[in-house]
Amino acid sequence: MKTLAANTRRASRELASASAERRDAALNSLADILDDRSSAILDANQHDLDAGERDGLSAHLLARLKLSEDKLAGLATGLRQLVGQGDPLGRPLRQTELDDGLMLTQVTSPLGVLLVIFESRPDAVIQIGGLALRTGNGLILKGGKEAKHSNAALVDCIQAALEQAGLPRDAVVGVEGREAVASLLDCDHDIDLVIPRGSAELVRTIQQSSRIPVMGHADGICHTYIDAAADPSMAVAVTIDGKCDYPSACNATESLLVHREFLPHLSALGEALIAEGVTLLADVSASAHLSGAETAGPEDGRTEYGDLRLAVSVVDSLDEAIDRIHANGSGHTESIVTEDPVAAQAFLDRVDSASVFHNASTRFADGFRYGLGAEVGISTGRLHARGPVGADGLLTTRWLLRGSGQVAASYGPGKRDFKHRRILL
Amino acid sequence: MKTLAANTRRASRELASASAERRDAALNSLADILDDRSSAILDANQHDLDAGERDGLSAHLLARLKLSEDKLAGLATGLRQLVGQGDPLGRPLRQTELDDGLMLTQVTSPLGVLLVIFESRPDAVIQIGGLALRTGNGLILKGGKEAKHSNAALVDCIQAALEQAGLPRDAVVGVEGREAVASLLDCDHDIDLVIPRGSAELVRTIQQSSRIPVMGHADGICHTYIDAAADPSMAVAVTIDGKCDYPSACNATESLLVHREFLPHLSALGEALIAEGVTLLADVSASAHLSGAETAGPEDGRTEYGDLRLAVSVVDSLDEAIDRIHANGSGHTESIVTEDPVAAQAFLDRVDSASVFHNASTRFADGFRYGLGAEVGISTGRLHARGPVGADGLLTTRWLLRGSGQVAASYGPGKRDFKHRRILL
Numbered sequence: 001m002k003t004l005a006a007n008t009r010r011a012s013r014e015l016a017s018a019s020a021e022r023r024d025a026a027l028n029s030l031a032d033i034l035d036d037r038s039s040a041i042l043d044a045n046q047h048d049l050d051a052g053e054r055d056g057l058s059a060h061l062l063a064r065l066k067l068s069e070d071k072l073a074g075l076a077t078g079l080r081q082l083v084g085q086g087d088p089l090g091r092p093l094r095q096t097e098l099d100d101g102l103m104l105t106q107v108t109s110p111l112g113v114l115l116v117i118f119e120s121r122p123d124a125v126i127q128i129g130g131l132a133l134r135t136g137n138g139l140i141l142k143g144g145k146e147a148k149h150s151n152a153a154l155v156d157c158i159q160a161a162l163e164q165a166g167l168p169r170d171a172v173v174g175v176e177g178r179e180a181v182a183s184l185l186d187c188d189h190d191i192d193l194v195i196p197r198g199s200a201e202l203v204r205t206i207q208q209s210s211r212i213p214v215m216g217h218a219d220g221i222c223h224t225y226i227d228a229a230a231d232p233s234m235a236v237a238v239t240i241d242g243k244c245d246y247p248s249a250c251n252a253t254e255s256l257l258v259h260r261e262f263l264p265h266l267s268a269l270g271e272a273l274i275a276e277g278v279t280l281l282a283d284v285s286a287s288a289h290l291s292g293a294e295t296a297g298p299e300d301g302r303t304e305y306g307d308l309r310l311a312v313s314v315v316d317s318l319d320e321a322i323d324r325i326h327a328n329g330s331g332h333t334e335s336i337v338t339e340d341p342v343a344a345q346a347f348l349d350r351v352d353s354a355s356v357f358h359n360a361s362t363r364f365a366d367g368f369r370y371g372l373g374a375e376v377g378i379s380t381g382r383l384h385a386r387g388p389v390g391a392d393g394l395l396t397t398r399w400l401l402r403g404s405g406q407v408a409a410s411y412g413p414g415k416r417d418f419k420h421r422r423i424l425l
Numbered sequence: 426m427k428t429l430a431a432n433t434r435r436a437s438r439e440l441a442s443a444s445a446e447r448r449d450a451a452l453n454s455l456a457d458i459l460d461d462r463s464s465a466i467l468d469a470n471q472h473d474l475d476a477g478e479r480d481g482l483s484a485h486l487l488a489r490l491k492l493s494e495d496k497l498a499g500l501a502t503g504l505r506q507l508v509g510q511g512d513p514l515g516r517p518l519r520q521t522e523l524d525d526g527l528m529l530t531q532v533t534s535p536l537g538v539l540l541v542i543f544e545s546r547p548d549a550v551i552q553i554g555g556l557a558l559r560t561g562n563g564l565i566l567k568g569g570k571e572a573k574h575s576n577a578a579l580v581d582c583i584q585a586a587l588e589q590a591g592l593p594r595d596a597v598v599g600v601e602g603r604e605a606v607a608s609l610l611d612c613d614h615d616i617d618l619v620i621p622r623g624s625a626e627l628v629r630t631i632q633q634s635s636r637i638p639v640m641g642h643a644d645g646i647c648h649t650y651i652d653a654a655a656d657p658s659m660a661v662a663v664t665i666d667g668k669c670d671y672p673s674a675c676n677a678t679e680s681l682l683v684h685r686e687f688l689p690h691l692s693a694l695g696e697a698l699i700a701e702g703v704t705l706l707a708d709v710s711a712s713a714h715l716s717g718a719e720t721a722g723p724e725d726g727r728t729e730y731g732d733l734r735l736a737v738s739v740v741d742s743l744d745e746a747i748d749r750i751h752a753n754g755s756g757h758t759e760s761i762v763t764e765d766p767v768a769a770q771a772f773l774d775r776v777d778s779a780s781v782f783h784n785a786s787t788r789f790a791d792g793f794r795y796g797l798g799a800e801v802g803i804s805t806g807r808l809h810a811r812g813p814v815g816a817d818g819l820l821t822t823r824w825l826l827r828g829s830g831q832v833a834a835s836y837g838p839g840k841r842d843f844k845h846r847r848i849l850l
């Protein structure tokens with residue numbers, strides 16, 4: 001695996017310095033190859049589906065595993081859309097004339113080599129592979145073993161596309177098995193970022209076993225806070241959407257905080273939630289206003305349920321709501337429902353989470369909804385990328401300095417001064 | 426230490442949401458306090474100097490340790506300059522109207538809590554403390570034991586300034602001793618970034634013993650490449666500056682690569698370097714053109730000397746130079762000297778280092794020279810910040826969404842479409 005990672009590093013450097021035209025050509029080739037090879041890909045997929053049925057995979061997992069002509073055509077369309085969106089590489093972010101004939105430019109560059117670990121959906125191979133080609137990053141893909149044949153067929157397509165475009169096929173490789181991942185997590189010299197797309201447990205396990213930076217959300221314990229001045233019907237709509245729209249998503253609301261002055265409206269809110277099938281786990285103060293709620297235990301309010309359970313607690317003030325969010329949340333997404341602009345602004349200013357909303361469902365925290373294009377993932381880390389991450393999260397920068405023989409010893413007290421003229425871009 | 430880190434986290438959140446005026450007030454107070462308490466600070470410093478002399482500290486270290494009226498006045502001036510430079514927090518970086526009345530804004534925010542580990546120079550307390558106040562970050566400072574009394578006196582000044590401005594004094598704290606650092610490196614819940622300002626060994630040790638992200642340069646193995654088409658006198662000037670201007674700096678040139686076609690000029694370059702006191706460690710091809718050079722061993726060319734030694738190797742092509750840089754360098758800073766614009770552009774495009782230069786000394790890789798203002802450090806990591814890091818490296822972002830009761834379930838196929846109208850800022 002050390003050799004594999006080193007080979008990917010070498011190939012990634014070739015990819016990184018290839019022209020945008022060449023990387024676009026690879027994306028176009030890949031779209032064409034998906035069309036050409038569709039029946040072979042669907043055969044490989046059928047192989048996985050048959051094995052999955054034999055192994056008793058759930059209907060839900062089988063549906064995620066299944067490819068179709070339509071899905072492949074959709075993937076090809078997605079790739080063609082990436083072409084001609086403008087080169088994300090070499091984009092100047094900052095330019096400063098340090099002195100006459102000494103120009104500094106900070107430009108975007110690929111991050112390097114990514115290790116992406118994902119489960120079941122083989123479509124991810126093409127989506128992530130397309131992003132890697134566009135952003136000039138080397139890519140090591142580890143999919144689930146239930147999609148083994150499908151993933152291998154799709155990685156083959158990417159390698160063929162790289163070759164057709166005159167790029168090194170080693171820039172994108174697939175690996176299998178836990179042992180492979182374990183050894184790759186040691187290759188901190190040749191892998192720059194690990195992106196685990198799966199359960200919070202997967203993310204945590206990887207974070208704990210590697211020195212390579214990991215981009216992902218370990219937890220999604222999101223709060224909706226119903227302020228004293230909340231519009232009661234908006235409170236119902238935003239809470240139901242936050243909890244029920246897709247309960248297993250990381251941006252689903254897990255904990256509802258209710259200002260004491262809103263209590264007269266809590267019973268109606270509770271009934272609406274229960275009508276949607278939500279199980280309420282209420283603290284003592286909230287219970288008094290909720291018929292049909294269960295009593296919250298010590299872990300409720302700090303748990304990612306991933307289902308239709310919802311913790312409900314009463315707070316005496318906005319300050320208490322914010323303190324509880326900081327104490328129990330995971331810094332993912334929190335929303336305040338209020339008609340009071342001062343409370344809203346205080347919440348937006350003070351809550352220390354990746355996404356902070358006013359009068360909107362926590363479910364909006366998502367790269368597609370944010371308009372970032374392809375979503376790489378959602379990061380609850382604070383460095384590099386925070387919240388929903390688009391292709392920009394796969395870029396770093398380099399500082400280019402173009403001179404005419406200048407030396408540092410010429411500058412300083414009693415010598416030349418730097419001009420530091422910032423160039424507007 | 427767990428409690429200390431948690432207290433700093435709590436205080437940092439208060440600092441983070443304080444107005445720019447209040448943080449500016451703290452900076453102004455700190456400047457005034459440095460003036461007012463200068464004799465007490467100098468007494469504490471004298472205490473450290475006396476102990477240092479008893480313990481036999483080198484003259485160099487004693488000089489770094491020594492404060493003076495002038496130094497304190499300079500620090501106060503620096504703090505007053507930070508005031509009114511515009512608030513770095515809450516700056517909108519990206520704004521998108523997702524739909525009518527649903528506006529997304531990505532804004533700058535403090536990173537959170539920083540642990541900064543530094544050696545000898547007590548001035549660093551004020552410089553780093555000033556940056557923390559300006560960027561709204563909590564700060565835990567661990568200085569060297571030789572500056573114990575000076576550091577404590579200066580941290581006291583910062584805490585007094587915080588109090589005068591109505592901010593929590595716990596936002597900036599000092600700790601002492603290796604045990605304290607060891608336990609703080611475990612506090613990944615409450616510390617977001619470790620910045621070790623010291624030797625490469627210190628940086629490496631900390632990277633290996635903590636899961637908290639570390640910003641720093643583990644190594645500075647910088648290359649200067651003299652191309653076939655280099656101007657011989659520029660080659661001399663750029664190489665001498667790169668090696669000799671400050672040999673122990675991380676951006677000093679450690680390895681000189683010379684294109685075979687430049688060999689007729691190598692002897693003059695070698696003489697100029699030797700005249701400056703440089704010891705040349707040359708490979709076989711280079712030795713033939715260098716009188717007075719020593720023979721390079723296997724580790725030369727991949728070693729950070731930090732002194733006047735310089736490895737010299739001959740390469741057959743630009744490609745070979747770039748391959749060697751990738752194989753032996755540390756991704757810090759590399760420079761090409763050439764009059765050939767095609768070779769220069771290829772080098773700038775292809776070399777995968779934080780800073781890549783054409784016809785300029787590697788010594789320019791520095792936050793002050795880049796015009797970044799206060800330099801936090803130089804990062805050889807690729808994530809978050811790469812190369813010289815200014816105050817921006819101490820910031821992260823948050824996504825603020827202002828709605829009017831929107832829910833995610835309203836959007837999707839057959840329902841509402843997002844507008845995703847990007848607002849120019």
